[in-house]
Amino acid sequence: MTNFLQNMAGMGGMTDQVIATDFLNSAKSGIRNTAFAITETASPELRAALREQLRSAVETHGLISDYMVSKGYYHPLDISEQSKVNLKAANTALNLSQQ
Structure with missing residues (x-):
């Protein structure tokens, strides 16, 4: 995405890396939450649906x-x-917050 379009969309310094990292972290969170929900569910039907959701989330995380x-x-x-990548990402986040 060009800088012009990024600024028009209010995304500033959003990059593919930032978006992918956020997506990966969200997928990890979803996996943890779904696994927890499976352990708390008494209904076999709901447990089966959650297992399928967990399988799909793990596959998405892999992709x-x-x-x-x-x-x-x-x-x-x-x-x-x-x-090195983490340090660069942290510096980018700090720079974004100062814009």
């Missing part, structure tokens, strides 16, 4: 992770490189 790895946004097997 997002694969995308992020392919773009160089996520390095789950290289802690040193991931630390």
